[in-house]
Amino acid sequence: EAGVTQFPSHSVIEKGQTVTLRCDPISGHDNLYWYRRVMGKEIKFLLHFVKESKQDESGMPNNRFLAERTGGTYSTLKVQPAELEDSGVYFCASSQDWGRNGYTFGSGTRLTVV
Amino acid sequence: GIQVEQSPPDLILQEGANSTLRCNFSDSVNNLQWFHQNPWGQLINLFYIPSGTKQNGRLSATTVATERYSLLYISSSQTTDSGVYFCAVDGYNQGGKLIFGQGTELSVKP
Numbered sequence: 001e002a003g004v005t006q007f008p009s010h011s012v013i014e015k016g017q018t019v020t021l022r023c024d025p026i027s028g029h030d031n032l033y034w035y036r037r038v039m040g041k042e043i044k045f046l047l048h049f050v051k052e053s054k055q056d057e058s059g060m061p062n063n064r065f066l067a068e069r070t071g072g073t074y075s076t077l078k079v080q081p082a083e084l085e086d087s088g089v090y091f092c093a094s095s096q097d098w099g100r101n102g103y104t105f106g107s108g109t110r111l112t113v114v
Numbered sequence: 115g116i117q118v119e120q121s122p123p124d125l126i127l128q129e130g131a132n133s134t135l136r137c138n139f140s141d142s143v144n145n146l147q148w149f150h151q152n153p154w155g156q157l158i159n160l161f162y163i164p165s166g167t168k169q170n171g172r173l174s175a176t177t178v179a180t181e182r183y184s185l186l187y188i189s190s191s192q193t194t195d196s197g198v199y200f201c202a203v204d205g206y207n208q209g210g211k212l213i214f215g216q217g218t219e220l221s222v223k224p
Binding site: 031033035037041042043044045048055056059089091093095098099100101102103104105106107108110 | 144145147149151155156157159162200202204210211212213214215216217
């Protein structure tokens with residue numbers, strides 16, 4: 001089966017611009033998660049979708065971040081306007097059964113804000 | 115919430131050496147996974163191991179759930195093993211989200 005796909009793999013944008021990251025989960029996985037690792041720190045949870053609904057968005061840092069999952073398939077994470085501290089690697093993961101059989105992560109999108 | 119602590123924070127090895135990385139967690143967990151973030155930033159799943167022992171080539175992992183720790187063993191290390199190793203847990207009543215440790219940064223020298 002295809003894994004979790006993220007694109008772009010790398011994005012360099014200027015402060016104040018908008019960037020949209022995309023994640024395609026494993027087909028049939030209702031649960032989709034966004035995480036990020038910024039400034040060399042630990043990887044932190046951003047939010048969790050179950051199908052098209054936001055189950056938990058407690059990790060979203062502020063209202064410059066908007067995540068959507070239309071139709072319960074792929075998801076997008078938009079950062080508008082981007083700030084320097086948003087630089088880091090953004091990961092998407094998906095799972096069946098709320099992670100009882102583990103989580104599969106995508107390769108990540110490296111975002112650099114200059 | 116659950117606390118996850120990894121040790122050591124940094125490790126430098128000579129190629130061919132063995133190492134053990136540790137992950138302690140503060141509460142019972144549904145799930146525990148070990149990941150390797152390579153120098154290109156990609157996060158590679160190594161083991162899904164909420165309990166017991168698993169082996170995959172030069173890597174193996176053991177989780178003792180009752181004592182709330184997990185160990186990752188790397189034998190005959192290679193330069194390609196360099197990167198950051200993360201332990202992550204999914205606790206009961208956590209709503210299915212993983213809590214990551216701070217990572218162990220491994221550098222293997224030729």
